Amino acid sequence: MEFNIDVLILILLIIIISMLIVFILYLLVPWGFNHFISPKFNSSYIYDSRDFKKKQLLQNLSNQEENAQIDVNMNQGTYRILFGAKRELINGIIKIRHNINEYINYNPSQMQKKLLKLLTINKGDGNDKLGAFKSINAQYRLEDEERYVNTSIKEYYQQDFIIFELSIPEGLENTSSGEFSELITSFPSFINKSPNTKIFTFRNAIFCPPSRTIGATSAPILFYDDDINCFVISPLDGFLNTAISIDKNKRINCGIQGAIKEIPKNFSQKFILLFGKGINKSMERLGYILLKFHDSKRKSLYSNVVTSYLGFWTDNGAYYYYKTEKGMNYEDTIIAIKDYFEENNIPIGYFNFDSWWYLKHTNKTFTTLFRFLIRLMGGGLYGNTLCWEVDPKNFTTDLKTFHHEKFQMPITAHSRRWDARSPYVEKFEFKTYKNHAVPLKKEFWDWLMTHAKESGIEVYEQDWMKNQIVSMPILRIDFDAQEEWLNSMATAAKENGIDIFYCMQTPGILLYSIKHSNINITRCSGDYNVRWPLTYRFIHSTQTNILYHAIGINSHPDVFRSRTMENVKFRPFGEKFPDFKCLYQILNAGIVAPGDKKENVNWPLLRRTCRADGLLLKPDKPLTANDLMFKKHKKYYICDTQTTINNFTWRYIFISNIWPRRVKETFFTLKELGYMKNDYIIYDYHSGVINRVKIDDFIEVGRLKRYGYKYYILCPITINGMALIGCPDKFITCSGRLIININASRDFLNFIVENIKNKVVNLLIYSEKRPTSIQVDKTPINSWSYDEVINIIELNLKFEKFSKKEVLIIN
Known part of the structure; x- marks a missing residue:
């Protein structure tokens, strides 16, 4: 008996110590973020006293010219770009990979590659939707095969940009290196010899975090000097397959992502090189050209009910995230919240239903044991989607009936990655891998968006976007798969009058939103948590917004708590800066998304963001x-x-x-x-x-x-x-x-x-x-x-x- 008591005491002691350690680690979260996480989400200048010494301050920069000159070697097809004294992009070449071999148009033996032989090269001119241009057009043939590669460099008259186009009529096979960064094609490909050595870009990661270094990314990359003279290189099209990387020799390569197995016939890639002054202005100029090229327009700041009115959010970080009122299910909780707002004249225009509302493949033991981690890790603990229909534990009826008979308010509804064990996989065509699945065909999306429309859903939120690409090989290796997936989703949504909201997107997915008028919202920073320091999400979003504004999409920095824990001296778990975050939400010009317990919604503060009927009073662009x-x-x-x-x-x-x-x-x-x-x-x-x-x-x-x-x-x-x-x-x-x-x-x-x-x-x-x-x-x-x-x-x-x-x- 004594032994059993000792064991019990030991177990209790271990539990208490473990909980204490977890609590201490949680208290240290802001310190950890400030020192190890936040620096990875910032591309702005970091103060260094050495930069203000006299010698540094006396340095003079040459003038940059926006009308660049193109110099092409007509014997080899190599090229360089001149844009001011001591400002050049040199050693321009063309590279491709086919049947495991690599081909290059210059000095192949020295680089241990095969020759991309120049057949013809000539000058031309033309006119397209971007204006009149003169061009240098070339055709190459693979050294050991009757396969041709065509290139064109277009210099537009009285414009500040150049377009590089590469096409391969017969396509390419066996192209994959298995690595995203080891590109299949490279054109343009050059070395930067200019003072524009500082970098502003966005990592190929969820929410497109800003970066001052280049890995490999599907985002535009801006190179600038100390006077903010810039040049920007960006995909002009093919956003889901293209990438820009820099190799060990500091060569900038622009082409097709290295994991793709095959390039289809009649393939072409287009990249734009733009010269400008100023970070914000140059990116905005790039966005204008991208929108013009795709016959697209900036999304309205008031595209739908979500971007137009004050809403109530229940996503990660909100009070009601996987949490209901005591003694209630979600159905009763949502109605209680709605009734409270109506009784207190708080003009909430719509509700966000996060992943708690539908059925997921859940390991109940695991989620019970680690439930305390939900607010840190998000709903990922609950697994993939089985059915995008109400969880019977949370609702007594289906969503359509609930909406029509009880709720009767607009909904923006969350969705995530699909599970291979979903009954939908039997009914519709899905691609599966292990326990994951993705629906590429429009037939499934037609059904889902019809179901959404009937259930009062006006904005569909597609979350876990990068996660789906990582977990589903077909989305990485098949040239057309990502576009088929996203095009089917957006087209079906539009036919049902539903808008799309992207979450955890990559830069390529973000740029793809240009192609659909109803993709009009995207997240601009990581999930909210009262413990995250402002060095993390605020810095991230105000820099990522530079790109979001450029392409004309509404950005959303996530939910926030609108009231601090008043009358509590020690408040490690409460929101400390509600005024700061509320002001930032409206300055962000997208969504204002309080997520407090209903009684704590701070209407006196929130009313500063909107009209008395909840219409948001915004600036013209997001804060940058x-x-x-x-x-x-x-x-x-x-x-x-x-x-x-x-x-x-x-x-x-x-x-x-x-x-x-x-x-x-x-x-x-x-x-x-x-x-x-x-x-x-x-x-x-x-x-x-x-x-x-x-x-x-x-x-x-x-x-x-x-x-x-x-x-x-x-x-x-x-x-x-x-x-x-x-x-x-x-x-x-x-x-x-x-x-x-x-x-x-x-x-x-x-x-x-x-x-x-x-x-x-x-x-x-x-x-x-x-x-x-x-x-x-x-x-x-x-x-x-x-x-x-x-x-x-x-x-x-x-x-x-x-x-x-x-x-x-x-x-």
Whole structure:
């Protein structure tokens, strides 16, 4: 008996010590992320005092030319690109792999490869959707086979880009090296001999994390110098099969991913080389060209209910993620949440149903033992999807009946990788490997999207995208498989009026979204957790957003908790920065996604992001790291976004103390941020302080505590000296969904405000003199005041019905 008690005590002691170790490790998570994880999700400049020594500062850079010159050796087909003094891309060659052999058009014996023999080369010209061009066209033949390779280098007149095209009419066989990075084709392929040695790109990983090094990636790669002169190399098409890599000799190679087994007949690849100035501007220019080439358009900021209205989220990090109200199933929990919001006039426009709602292949013992890890690891503990239908433990009826009879609100619904043991595999055509499956054919997607539409689902979220590619060999080795999978999904969704939301996507999948108008949302950072430091997800998303904005897709940084654990002194598990994260969500211009326990949803905070009916009041683009963050600097982390209405631009500047030890200068100038106008009104949102500033004035932020922030709004001064600051009750004071139009002359300022019934819009307008009168809808009003000390007009507009009101302020 004593032995048994001793054993029991020992077991209990082991359990207690283990739990204590886990608890201590959990407390150390922010420290671990800051030191080991977060640096892998940042491509901006890292402060180094040696960069500010006199010798370093005196270095001069040659000018970069945007109209590059192409120099081709007409005997060999080799080429180089010149774009300024001491700025060249040299030793340009062509490489391919076929039947396990590698072929090259220059010096094959020295490189231990076979010859790609030049047959013909000539100059030409032409015109396509991107404009008029002159070209150098060549044909090559494999040394030991009657198989031909055609290349074309197109230089567009008065343009800042060059296009490289390679085609192989008969295709290629036995091409796979087994490695993504060992490309099958390489054109262009050159060595960078320029000062543009710094790199801004995105790793070939989930959520497209920013990177300052090149592995091998399907993303654009931007090379820049200390003055932010840039060149960008990117796929122009074939996003799911192409990649860019750099080898041990620092040769940049652009071509087809190395794991693909066979290149089909009539294959062609296209890459674009673009020259520009500025990180954000160059990427935006690239996005414009990609959209134009594919006859596509930027996705609307208000594409659907999810991007338009405040929603309620239950995904990883949310309170209700695999957790219900006490004593309730999910069906009752969701209805209780909905009823609470209606009773308290919180205008939630839709609900997110995450992976908890459908049936998965689950090892019950495993998930029970390790349930505490769910909030760290996500729903991956629950395995693949068996049936994309309600789990009977969570619902008493099917989703269609639940929606029509009880819920009656729009849904965005999650989906993940499919299981080979799913009954759908028997009914529809799936490709399977071990326990995993993927449906390539449209027949299955037609059924699923019809089912979704009938069940009130308006946005379908496809998660685990990179995981599916990793676990399903066919998606890596078959040239057409990924595109068939994604095209079937998007086409079936569109036919049913459903939009697509990508999650855990690669850069290639992200770029592929250009091809479908209903793929309009994608995640821009990892899963939310209150323990993750801001150095991780915030930095990641504000840099990844540069690419997302460029191609015109709505980005989503994930759910957040909108209320801190108030009245709790020790709060290791609670959200510490709800104001920061709420402001960031609306500045991100995508989705605002609170995920609190229903009673903790912070409506007084959330109402700053939206109208009283829940319509989000957004800027025109997602928040991105300012170009200054990629130069050598000593400042806080500075991001910005903007709203433009009738050629008047308001800039929203978000300054955060993410890395306190790096900050040596607590001021900035508008010129440093790249703003060209000389005169602005700057509004400190939280303090309410208003000043007039010029482009070279020092704007002193002051010393911020760790993770502290400042939020400034730059307002354009019109020709009459007035500046509309907008509505101080909203984070985006001059959203295009609040201020519909604005005009100005020397004598007046005129703008139109839109709002809903029985609501008041408070407005601030800067004016150096008291106006003679203010009219609303051509009728003089008295509901305004003027403060001569700070030169501010305060104006209150009451809306008796949903309408637009025209305001005229006369000098």
